[in-house]
Amino acid sequence: MAMESELVGASLRRPVTLRYPFERRPVPPRFRGRLSWDAEKCVGCGMCVQVCPAFALELVGKGPMAELRYYLNKCVFCSQCVESCPRDALTMTEEYELADYKHKIYEFRRK
Amino acid sequence: MSGESEKAVFEVPVGPQHPALKEPILLLFKIEGDIIDDVMARPAYTHRGIEKATEARNYIQNIYLCERVCGICSGIHTLVYTQGVERLAGVEPPPRAKYIRVIFLELERIHSHALWLGVAAHELGFDTLFYYVWRDRELVMDLLELVTGNRVNYAMSTVGGARRDISDEAAHQIKKGMEIFRRRLDVYTGVVEKDPTVRKRVVDVGKLSPHKAVELCAVGPTLRATGVKRDVRADDPYQAYDEIPFNVATYPTGDVLAQIMVRVMEMYEAANIIDYALDHMPKGPIRTKVPWNIAPNEVISRGEAPRGELFYYFKSNGTEKPERVKIRTPTLANLPAVCEMLKGYHIAEIPIVFASIDPCLSCTGRFAFIDERHDRSWVWTGEQLRAYRRRYYKWQNR
Amino acid sequence: MMREALGVVELLVFPGFLFLSWLALYFEWVDRKFYAKLQYRYGPLYTGPKGFLQPFADFVKLLAKEDIVPAAVDRFLFTLTPILMLALAFYALFYVPIVPMVRNVAFGAFEGDLILVIFVLTMVGFLKFLAGWGSTNRFSAVGAVRTAFQLLGYEIPLAVVLLTAGMGAGTLNISLIAQKVASNGILASALLPALAISIVCFQAELERIPFDIPEAEQEIVAGWLTEFSGRRLALFRFATDLELTLAAALTAALFLGGPYGPAIPLIPVQVSYFLWFMFKTTVIVMVLANIRALFARLRIDQMVHFSWRHLLIAAVAEAIFIQVLLAAGVIA
Numbered sequence: 106m107a108m109e110s111e112l113v114g115a116s117l118r119r120p121v122t123l124r125y126p127f128e129r130r131p132v133p134p135r136f137r138g139r140l141s142w143d144a145e146k147c148v149g150c151g152m153c154v155q156v157c158p159a160f161a162l163e164l165v166g167k168g169p170m171a172e173l174r175y176y177l178n179k180c181v182f183c184s185q186c187v188e189s190c191p192r193d194a195l196t197m198t199e200e201y202e203l204a205d206y207k208h209k210i211y212e213f214r215r216k
Numbered sequence: 217m218s219g220e221s222e223k224a225v226f227e228v229p230v231g232p233q234h235p236a237l238k239e240p241i242l243l244l245f246k247i248e249g250d251i252i253d254d255v256m257a258r259p260a261y262t263h264r265g266i267e268k269a270t271e272a273r274n275y276i277q278n279i280y281l282c283e284r285v286c287g288i289c290s291g292i293h294t295l296v297y298t299q300g301v302e303r304l305a306g307v308e309p310p311p312r313a314k315y316i317r318v319i320f321l322e323l324e325r326i327h328s329h330a331l332w333l334g335v336a337a338h339e340l341g342f343d344t345l346f347y348y349v350w351r352d353r354e355l356v357m358d359l360l361e362l363v364t365g366n367r368v369n370y371a372m373s374t375v376g377g378a379r380r381d382i383s384d385e386a387a388h389q390i391k392k393g394m395e396i397f398r399r400r401l402d403v404y405t406g407v408v409e410k411d412p413t414v415r416k417r418v419v420d421v422g423k424l425s426p427h428k429a430v431e432l433c434a435v436g437p438t439l440r441a442t443g444v445k446r447d448v449r450a451d452d453p454y455q456a457y458d459e460i461p462f463n464v465a466t467y468p469t470g471d472v473l474a475q476i477m478v479r480v481m482e483m484y485e486a487a488n489i490i491d492y493a494l495d496h497m498p499k500g501p502i503r504t505k506v507p508w509n510i511a512p513n514e515v516i517s518r519g520e521a522p523r524g525e526l527f528y529y530f531k532s533n534g535t536e537k538p539e540r541v542k543i544r545t546p547t548l549a550n551l552p553a554v555c556e557m558l559k560g561y562h563i564a565e566i567p568i569v570f571a572s573i574d575p576c577l578s579c580t581g582r583f584a585f586i587d588e589r590h591d592r593s594w595v596w597t598g599e600q601l602r603a604y605r606r607r608y609y610k611w612q613n614r
Numbered sequence: 615m616m617r618e619a620l621g622v623v624e625l626l627v628f629p630g631f632l633f634l635s636w637l638a639l640y641f642e643w644v645d646r647k648f649y650a651k652l653q654y655r656y657g658p659l660y661t662g663p664k665g666f667l668q669p670f671a672d673f674v675k676l677l678a679k680e681d682i683v684p685a686a687v688d689r690f691l692f693t694l695t696p697i698l699m700l701a702l703a704f705y706a707l708f709y710v711p712i713v714p715m716v717r718n719v720a721f722g723a724f725e726g727d728l729i730l731v732i733f734v735l736t737m738v739g740f741l742k743f744l745a746g747w748g749s750t751n752r753f754s755a756v757g758a759v760r761t762a763f764q765l766l767g768y769e770i771p772l773a774v775v776l777l778t779a780g781m782g783a784g785t786l787n788i789s790l791i792a793q794k795v796a797s798n799g800i801l802a803s804a805l806l807p808a809l810a811i812s813i814v815c816f817q818a819e820l821e822r823i824p825f826d827i828p829e830a831e832q833e834i835v836a837g838w839l840t841e842f843s844g845r846r847l848a849l850f851r852f853a854t855d856l857e858l859t860l861a862a863a864l865t866a867a868l869f870l871g872g873p874y875g876p877a878i879p880l881i882p883v884q885v886s887y888f889l890w891f892m893f894k895t896t897v898i899v900m901v902l903a904n905i906r907a908l909f910a911r912l913r914i915d916q917m918v919h920f921s922w923r924h925l926l927i928a929a930v931a932e933a934i935f936i937q938v939l940l941a942a943g944v945i946a
Contacts, residue, residue, distance in 0.1 A: 107410040108344060108908055111403060112652045121351050121654045135365030135380060158277035183280040183371045188379065228752070236832040339832050341823055341911025347653040413824050413910040563756070564913045567832040 153186035236567035300517030328522035377503030422569035436524020681844030691748030703856035719789035746838025757837025767921035796871025824909035
C-alpha cells in the first residue's frame with residue numbers, strides 16, 4: 106500500500122522510457138566511442154599496440170610510415186592507447202552504434 | 217504413519233539455468249516437504265581464465281582486464297588492482313586522485329546497491345518497485361557517465377592516480393544529484409518498512425546469526441546485516457577513507473530485511489561521503505609518474521566492494537608482466553553463508569534469500585577440484601587443462 | 615423470424631463471440647497499458663494506435679509458433695485443457711449482461727445462472743490444476759498444486775460475496791440483479807464492501823500480483839503454464855483474457871449495475887448500455903492493474919492464511935450485514 110501515492114504520480118507523468126531508435130540521448134562529454142587516427146601526427150612508435158589490453162591494434166609496416174589496423178570487434182574502448190600516444194594521434198569519437206554482422210576491421214591508411 | 221522414520225527428502229536442482237538466478241550456478245536442494253533441509257552450491261559455470269590471462273599481459277593492460285572481472289563493480293576492481301601495483305612499484309598517488317577515486321567508488325556503490333534493491337524487489341514479485349528503483353538509479357548512472365565517460369566500465373583509476381579530473385561544474389551536478397537521490401531513497405525506505413506484502417516476505421526470512429556469519433567468513437553487507445561491524449573502509453582504510461568521517465551501517469536482525477536496510481543505509485552513507493569528499497577535495501595534480509621497473513615482490517591489496525571485501529594478491533618477477541594475480545571476489549566468500557541462510561525456509565523463499573547476498577557469480581569461477589569422499593583437493597596446471605580441452609573436443613566431435 | 619435472426623447476431627457478433635473476443639483483447643491492452651503507465655513505461659506502443667493491436671498481434675504470433683508436446687505429458691489433458699478453458703470462459707460470458715440490446719437481459723439469462731457462473735469459475739481454476747498436473751514437469755506440478763491451494767483460499771469468499779449480491783436483490787439471475795442494483799442506490803452502496811472483496815478474490819482467480827503464486831516466475835518458471843507453447847499457449851492466454859473480461863463484467867454487473875445505469879440524454883438506451891458497460895468494466899480492470907502494481911507476491915501459505923483469516927470473515931460479515939438490512943426493510 107505504501108506505493109500508492111507514487112503510482113498516482115506515475116499515472117500523471119510521462120514515461121521515462123527512451124524510445125530508442127526515434128529518440129537519442131546526448132553523448133556525455135568524455136564518451137569513449139570508436140577510435141580514430143590522425144595520419145599527420147602518427148610517428149609509428151607502436152606504443153598504442155603495446156598497451157592495448159585487447160590486442161585490437163596492429164602496426165602495418167615499420168618505421169615512421171607505418172599504418173594502423175584497428176580491430177573494432179576486439180576493442181574494449183578503454184582509451185589507454187589515446188592516453189599513451191606521445192603525439193596525440195589517436196582520439197575516441199562519439200560513435201556508439203557499432204554492432205554489425207561481420208567483424209569490422211578498420212585499415213587506417215596514410216593517403 | 218511414522219513421520220519420524222520416513223523423511224520424504226527429495227532433491228530439487230535450481231540452476232544453472234533458472235529465471236530466479238541471472239547468472240549460472242547450480243544449487244542442489246534437499247527438500248523435506250516444502251522446507252529446505254540441505255543445500256549444495258556449485259559455482260564456476262563461467263570460468264573465464266582471467267587470472268591466467270593476467271600473466272600474459274603487462275601491468276597496464278591488466279588494468280582493463282581486471283576491470284572486466286565484474287560488470288557492476290568494475291570500479292573497485294580497477295582500484296584494488298592499481299592500488300596493488302602502486303604498492304609493487306612503490307608509488308603513492310597524489311591526494312586529489314585519492315579523493316576522485318573515493319567519489320567514483322561511492323557512486324558505484326550507490327548504483328550497485330540500487331541495482332540490487334531493484335533485483336530484490338523483482339525476486340519478491342514486486343516489479344513496480346523494481347522499475348522505480350532502476351529509474352532512479354539512472355540518476356547515478358548519468359553522474360558516473362558525466363565523470364568517467366561511460367556507464368559500465370569507467371576506466372577511471374590507473375596506476376599512479378586517476379585518469380580524469382572532476383571539474384567544479386561536475387562536482388556541483390553530483391551534489392545536486394545526491395540531493396535528489398536522497399529524497400527518492402526516503403520513499404523506498406518507507407515502502408520497504410511499511411508495505412505489508414514486502415514485510416511478510418522479508419522479516420524473519422533467511423536468518424543468519426552473527427556467530428555463524430563470522431564463522432563462515434561472510435563479508436560485506438551480508439556480514440553487517442547480522443550486526444557485526446566490519447568494513448575494510450573503516451578497519452583498514454585505503455585511499456582517502458581515513459580522512460573522511462563515515463559510519464559503518466549495521467542492522468541487528470540478520471534476516472533479508474536487515475540485508476535491505478543495511479544496503480539502504482550504505483547508500484545514504486555513500487551520498488554523505490561523496491558530499492564530504494567533494495567539499496574537501498585538495499587541489500593539485502591527479503597523476504604521478506610511475507617508474508615501470510618493478511622488482512620481484514609479493515603484495516596484497518584489498519578494498520570494500522559493494523558486495524564485500526575484495527582481495528587481490530600479486531607476485532611480480534621483475535619483468536613487465538605479473539607472475540601471479542589472485543583475485544578473491546566477495547560472492548565467493550559469501551556462498552557458504554548463503555547456503556546456511558537457506559536452510560529451514562520454504563522453496564518460495566529461495567530466490568529472495570539467495571539474491572540477498574547480491575550474488576555476482578560470473579566473478580566467482582575458480583578452478584579447483586575438491587573430492588569430498590576422499591577428502592583431497594587439487595588444482596589443474598595449464599598443461600592438464602590443455603589435455604582436458606583436447607579430450608573434450610575429441611569427445612564432442614566423435 | 616426477426617427475433618431469431620437477431621438472436622443469431624447476438625450470439626455470433628454483438629455481444630457474442632466477435633465482440634467478446636475484441637473485448638478480451640481490449641481489456642488485455644488496458645491492463646498492460648495502465649500497468650506500464652504506473653511503472654513509468656509505455657507498454658505496447660507500435661502495433662496499431664498506441665499499441666492497441668498488440669494483444670491481437672501476440673495472439674496471432676503465438677498461433678504461428680511451434681507447438682511442442684513433450685514426450686512425458688498426458689496428451690489428452692494437454693490438448694483438452696486449453697480448449698475447454700477457452701470454451702468455459704466464453705460460455706460463462708453469455709450469462710453476464712454485456713450489452714443486452716435485444717431482450718434487456720443477458721443472452722442466456724435464467725433464474726439461477728449466478729450459481730452456474732460460480733461453478734464455471736471454479737471449473738476454470740480446476741482446469742488450470744489439471745493442465746499443470748498433466749504436464750508432469752516439476753515446475754508445472756508445483757504450480758498446479760499451488761493453483762489448487764489458491765482455489766481453496768479464494769473460492770469460498772468469492773462465492774459468498776457473489777451470492778450476497780443475489781441475496782440483496784432477491785434473485786439469482788445476474789441480469790435481474792444488475793437491474794436491481796442499478797436502480798436501487800441503497801443496495802448498491804451497501805454492496806460496496808462486497809465489491810472490494812470480490813476484486814481481491816478475482817485478483818487471486820486471475821493469478822495476478824500479489825496472488826500470482828502459481829505462476830511465480832522467479833520461483834517456478836511459469837508454474838502450470840511452463841510446458842505449453844504455440845497454439846495451446848495462445849489459447850490459454852486468450853482464455854485468461856476472457857477470464858479477465860468475465861471478472862470485470864461480473865463484478866460490474868453484480869455490484870455496479872453492469873450495463874444498466876441512468877439514461878444518458880440524447881442517446882438511445884442501447885448505446886447507453888454500451889457506454890455504461892465499457893466505463894464500469896474499464897475502471898474495474900484499471901483497479902485490478904493498480905493492485906497488480908502495488909504489491910509484492912505473497913507466499914502460498916500466507917495467501918491461504920489471508921483468505922481464511924480476513925477475506926472469508928469479511929465476506930460473511932457482509933452477507934450478514936445485507937441480511938440485516940433486508941430484515942430491517944432498508945433495502946426495498
